[in-house]
Amino acid sequence: MASAERSEASTRTELIDAQLARAGWSKSRRTLVEEMILHVEQPDSAYRHGQFADYVLLGSDGQPLAVVEAKRTSRDELVGKRQAADYASAIKTRFGINPFVFLTNGKEIQFWDLDRYPPRKIGGFYTRDDLERLRHQQRHAQPLQDVAINPSIAGRDYQNEAIRRVTEGIDAAKRRFLLVMATGTGKTRTTIALVDTLLRARRAQRVLFLADRRELVRQAMSEFKSYLPNESLARIENGETSGARIQFSTYPSMMRVYDRLSVGYYDLLIADESHRSIYQRYKAIFDHFDAIQLGLTATPTDYIDHNTFELFDCGDGAPSYYYSYEQAIEDGNLVNYRVLDAQTNFQLKGIQGDALPEPLQQMARDQGVELDELNFEGSDIEKGVVNQGTNDAMVREFMGKSRKDIRGLPHKAIIFAVSHAHAKRFYESFNRLYPELQRQGMAEIIDSHMERADATLDDFKYRSMPRVAISVDMLDTGIDVPPIRNLVFAKPIFSKVKFWQMIGRGTRPYTDRTTGEVKQDFLIIDHWKNFAWFKLKPDGEVDHPSEPLPVRLFRLRLEKWHLLHAQRENTQPVVDELQTMLAALPRQSIDVRPHWDELDALLQQWPAPSQAVQEHLGKTIAPLLRLAPLATLQGTFAPLMRYRIALPSTTVEIDLPDTITQRCWIIYGPTGEGAFAASYREQVEALVRRLADQLSELARLKKGEILSEGELERVSQTLNQADLFVTEDTLRKAFEAPAASLADFLRHILCQDAHLPNREERVNAAFDAFIAQHGYLRANQLNFLRAVKAAVMRHGRITRAALSEPPLSRIGRVEAIFPAQDIEELVDFANRLDAEAA
Numbered sequence: 001m002a003s004a005e006r007s008e009a010s011t012r013t014e015l016i017d018a019q020l021a022r023a024g025w026s027k028s029r030r031t032l033v034e035e036m037i038l039h040v041e042q043p044d045s046a047y048r049h050g051q052f053a054d055y056v057l058l059g060s061d062g063q064p065l066a067v068v069e070a071k072r073t074s075r076d077e078l079v080g081k082r083q084a085a086d087y088a089s090a091i092k093t094r095f096g097i098n099p100f101v102f103l104t105n106g107k108e109i110q111f112w113d114l115d116r117y118p119p120r121k122i123g124g125f126y127t128r129d130d131l132e133r134l135r136h137q138q139r140h141a142q143p144l145q146d147v148a149i150n151p152s153i154a155g156r157d158y159q160n161e162a163i164r165r166v167t168e169g170i171d172a173a174k175r176r177f178l179l180v181m182a183t184g185t186g187k188t189r190t191t192i193a194l195v196d197t198l199l200r201a202r203r204a205q206r207v208l209f210l211a212d213r214r215e216l217v218r219q220a221m222s223e224f225k226s227y228l229p230n231e232s233l234a235r236i237e238n239g240e241t242s243g244a245r246i247q248f249s250t251y252p253s254m255m256r257v258y259d260r261l262s263v264g265y266y267d268l269l270i271a272d273e274s275h276r277s278i279y280q281r282y283k284a285i286f287d288h289f290d291a292i293q294l295g296l297t298a299t300p301t302d303y304i305d306h307n308t309f310e311l312f313d314c315g316d317g318a319p320s321y322y323y324s325y326e327q328a329i330e331d332g333n334l335v336n337y338r339v340l341d342a343q344t345n346f347q348l349k350g351i352q353g354d355a356l357p358e359p360l361q362q363m364a365r366d367q368g369v370e371l372d373e374l375n376f377e378g379s380d381i382e383k384g385v386v387n388q389g390t391n392d393a394m395v396r397e398f399m400g401k402s403r404k405d406i407r408g409l410p411h412k413a414i415i416f417a418v419s420h421a422h423a424k425r426f427y428e429s430f431n432r433l434y435p436e437l438q439r440q441g442m443a444e445i446i447d448s449h450m451e452r453a454d455a456t457l458d459d460f461k462y463r464s465m466p467r468v469a470i471s472v473d474m475l476d477t478g479i480d481v482p483p484i485r486n487l488v489f490a491k492p493i494f495s496k497v498k499f500w501q502m503i504g505r506g507t508r509p510y511t512d513r514t515t516g517e518v519k520q521d522f523l524i525i526d527h528w529k530n531f532a533w534f535k536l537k538p539d540g541e542v543d544h545p546s547e548p549l550p551v552r553l554f555r556l557r558l559e560k561w562h563l564l565h566a567q568r569e570n571t572q573p574v575v576d577e578l579q580t581m582l583a584a585l586p587r588q589s590i591d592v593r594p595h596w597d598e599l600d601a602l603l604q605q606w607p608a609p610s611q612a613v614q615e616h617l618g619k620t621i622a623p624l625l626r627l628a629p630l631a632t633l634q635g636t637f638a639p640l641m642r643y644r645i646a647l648p649s650t651t652v653e654i655d656l657p658d659t660i661t662q663r664c665w666i667i668y669g670p671t672g673e674g675a676f677a678a679s680y681r682e683q684v685e686a687l688v689r690r691l692a693d694q695l696s697e698l699a700r701l702k703k704g705e706i707l708s709e710g711e712l713e714r715v716s717q718t719l720n721q722a723d724l725f726v727t728e729d730t731l732r733k734a735f736e737a738p739a740a741s742l743a744d745f746l747r748h749i750l751c752q753d754a755h756l757p758n759r760e761e762r763v764n765a766a767f768d769a770f771i772a773q774h775g776y777l778r779a780n781q782l783n784f785l786r787a788v789k790a791a792v793m794r795h796g797r798i799t800r801a802a803l804s805e806p807p808l809s810r811i812g813r814v815e816a817i818f819p820a821q822d823i824e825e826l827v828d829f830a831n832r833l834d835a836e837a838a
Contacts, residue, residue, distance in 0.1 A: 011072045015106030023125035038090040053087045064091050065131045066100040077105040122290040123263045130264030140202045147201040148775025153227045154193035155772050162321040163194045164779030176293045178312035182325035183298040183504025184334045192227045204267035207246045211272040221248045251282045266291040299497045334507045339538040340525045344393045344658045347378040382418045388655040395429040403485040408548030408626030413486030415470045420449045423470045436586035443468035477501040482510035485522045492528040550625040565609040575606045681734040688749045702750040798830045
């Protein structure tokens, strides 16, 4: 016995005393009492016996805060659990305070918050400040189910459900959570609303938000400041910490300071973009801090590493809450993408010197490259061989196919390059091919090699220029730029996580406040068959021939010229206007150069009018006018950066012309007929208007009458014939309106409606308002509401009985989820909504 006591005493002296001292506990500071005598009641006995607690930790008021039960290192720390509970009971009887409990054998420490949680392993002892903060929460915290979520921060139903999954888990003594929400669905806002709820409920007083890059930390901090303006916020940098209530840090910055902070320093730890690298590189942070831990990621659950699930106690592979990209699109909270699969000739065939046409062989020789040096597969481009002509082809493809605004400029875009040197080559392609655009700063490199990259990124996010960000890694994840409508995958991608993060750069909805234009979807130009690599079959790109205003004006003046000539009136003023527009074209543009001779002829002598001449000018010359306004803009010409490309000696550098030789488009016919959707749409509209004079059903529809199912079926049969094979499905693809009916499309074409009916938006808005008015709703109630919303979308009215039938009954028994009065309110709301939204 004496030997055992000495062993336990040695453990206390050599290990536990030092660990307590590191957390600020010592007899000399009068914060700790060793072997405090406590009167413990024995079972089946009316007597109370005096026993010695190994350590009692005192608060600033001198009252016990915690009891420490110590065992020798050879014993399990949990064996003293009952003994410690008796000490805690005795302290509560004597002082009216229920203390915290630490169980330790010198090697392991378990912390026991008897009022809220079972014992759990921690990395060290709490400080006095930590324990007093927890004591304050114990005394003043409210049940989280009684605290309404602030709808002005996160008002969407799925966001509320995500928050309730966490708060209900916390009330049920869970401490780790993983939210999987598609990029653009508001993970950060959901997190802010959760933090706000926990702060107001006094369940958290100090929060840490972690992200893997400075820009993401900066972005998150800005959003927190916007929605929680009265909270103290601080960023941890350069090894310095702060006492702010909400703190922000990159993982590397926190790795420099975490071991200087106590294990109980934070109440809530939020890990943004939680994936495998966190588990492998930064797990020490999560092991150190004994906080409620929340992981956030946009990566689809199929691609999340099992270690990430384990890190956040999701051992069954099911996150705490999952809101998928597909569901977000269906709900109208994200926009879908279309893919233009475009490979150049050299990407498809490679570059073999002896197989090149003679002119290209001579070009290679002129550049000092021997033909036997050129023996590369297409996959070697930007690795074993660099061909500037391939980059030029990709830039021209982007300029030709990208989504553009009314002025003909590309909407915001990211080009994902292989390397910084590759990004510079793209930049040089823009400089050389489109110098008039580059004077306006249209394309810029934004990566970690560039000085003041953050400032350039801010310009990209908030200013008109640059339109194109050429980037390596820096913009792959987390950057929030809703106006983006173009992505260019100019590199092969092998990580599923990275692939979905890159797609997420374009998914956010956006409405241009100046024009009112709504972002319906976005374009991905995939030069490396990445979608095929991941066995995905996305919707192909549709032709988006957005006609810039100068082009439209030129064509209108051509029509005016033709009309005046037919009426034998003076055409010279119109000819002067047309020539003035042509004179403004930038002559050095890659698109204008091939037309120099014809433009010179038009400027010297305008041709005699004819139908053929008008069609030629409208189809060939008019599209060049998209460049005209930029030629006359006053801009400051900044010295362009000049780069010298440093390449390994094993890399062959050459500049041979390359062209895009493969693209994808949509299929609409039964035997594989296809076209770009805009062209198909125009043909369908012409057919319907032509048939309106022949079919009585269409004539009645044009007058606003409603057709029966039989009448619509007859119209459908007439349309679904060669050569266009018009069906409801093909119309949904062509008009990009997945929820519209055949009748909706016909009314849209015949009655010239500005927009197709969008019942979903009205239903979504009404449900969001309903949820905001009922801020107390629990997660399972929010989940049921989402299912009711889907049922209303599909079927319109909903009966009381339908709430207890599949598919709604699969979610749970409605009577067990809602009180009776709420069920009646829900049915009334849903049916009233259907009548209003119809």
